[in-house]
Structure formats: C-alpha cells, structure tokens
Amino acid sequence: MNIEQLATDLGQALKNKNWIATTAESCTGGGVAYAITEIAGSSAWFNRSFVTYSNEAKQEMLSVSSATLAEFGAVSEAVVFEMACGALAASRADISVAISGIAGPDGGSEEKPVGTVWFCWADATGWRQTTCCHFEGDRKNIRLQAIAKSLSVMLERATSMAE
Template identity: 70%
Template sequence: MALAQQVGLALAQRNWVAVTAESCTGGGVSTAITDIAGSSAWFDRAFVTYSNEAKQEMLGVRAETLTEFGAVSEAVVAEMALGALAQSRGDISVAISGIAGPGGGSEEKPVGTVCFGWADHTGKLKVETCLFAGDRQEVRQQAVEKALSGLIALMAQS
C-alpha cells in the first residue's frame, strides 16, 4: 500500500485532518496525499512557503529564527509545523525545508540536507534532519516519503 494511502487510513481511523507546510518539496507531499481518492475527508490545506517571507507571513516563523539558524534547520521546521496547525483546521502537520540541489549547499549543509517537523494538536512535536543522496528529483522524492512516514509514526504514538 502506498504511504499516502497509509496516512489516509491512519487519519480516518482517528478522525484527524492533516496539513502540510512545504518548502523544498514544493507541494509534493500535498500532491501525494491528494492523489488518493477521498482525501478531502482527511486533508485540509497545504502551505508552500518557498521564500523566507512566505514562511514568516503564512506560518509565523520568526525572523530571528531564520537569521540564527537558517531556513534549512530544525528550529525553522518546528515553527513551520506549529504555524501550519495554528493557521488551519488540521490535527497533524508536517513541515519540510531543505536543499534539493544541484546548487545551494554548503560544507555545513550539503545538497541533500532536508529538515522535517511533525506536530499534532495534542502537543507532540518531532524534528529530524536527513541527508539524502541523488539528484534534485531524487532528493525531493525521498523527502516526500520521509514526510509521509513521519506522519504515520507520529500518529502511532497517539
């Protein structure tokens, strides 16, 4: 069964609704979710916040957090995930920010670095950073899969 279908089943069982906050995946997670027939019952909305300004304006990410840690950081995705919940009717959220390449990497944050944040309405918040290999499309696809599997994992804790 596809990960997005598993997410849908887990959400439906809990009567929960998901929301996404995406940067480097550009809406890939929400596309995977809405490819599933019936997803309108358990998916509310997606925020594609590619720029720092969008992260601040749409999700309430603090300028200080962006300045101190950079857009690709666990601190920023935590604020994105919480902001997505606050600005939606969602019960659980996932946030993604990363460097898909081919440019934009650094020694500290090489291409393939992707940060994830998952939050739910019960107060749970989990963040994780992964380093994915491959070209831009491969990094983005791995990030979508990790985002979906992380939603499943967080719900399993409920």
C-alpha cells in the same frame, strides 16, 4: 514502501482517528500535498497545504520569526519547528509536517550540503518530532525521499495514536 501506498495508508489511519492533516513545504514544493491529494477521498482527512518556498512566505503564512531565520537559516531545526506549529495554528488540522532543505543541484555549503533536509512533525496533543536527513541523488530523488519520509513519520504517529 512507495509514496502512493504511504499516502493511502496515512489517509486510512487519519480517518480512523478522525484527524485532519496539513503540510508546510519548502524544498518539496507541495509534493507531499500532491501525494496526499492523489488519493480519492483525501478531502476527508486533508485540510490545506502551505508551500512556503521563500522566507517571506514562511513569515507571512506560518509566522516563522525573522530572528529565527536570521540566526539559523531556512534549512534548520528551529525554522521547521516554527513552520510545523504555524501550519497547525493556521489550519483546522490535527497533525502537520514541515520540510525545508537543499535539493540542489546548487545551494549547498560545507555545513549544509545538497541533500540536507530538516523535518518537523507536530500534532494537536503537543507532540513534536524533528529530524535532519542527508539524502543522496539528484534534485528529483532528494525531493522524492523527503516526501516519503514526511508521509512515513506522519503515518507512524497516526498509527501509534490509533484508538
């Protein structure tokens, strides 16, 4: 499914549920928020976005712990978990997604190669889901795959929670 269709479907599912979304993005640089706000009327179901490219921004805007960053690094399950929870706390949203990864072409390591992207989705019911993906391709393709993944799991959650 394409990104525009995912964002459109997410919007409809969130409107049906009367939920608001927020994003906390690092490696995608606001791409998820861009995809969402390309949809006319998205202000009805999208509150705000946090583009926290630096560790300092993650700490200041989303209350990510410096100890978590030091122990696990920015591209980790622990950090995206704190980002997703921080985005919910710093917004009026009901559901969030947090993304941190290595889009390349530099910055990878043996432990975390280029294409490694961690995600966490969280919602106001207390539900949390984290996953790590290893995407292939150049920087643009890695980011596009991460945007699509972010939207697709938010859509799955919003649809499964539909009343």
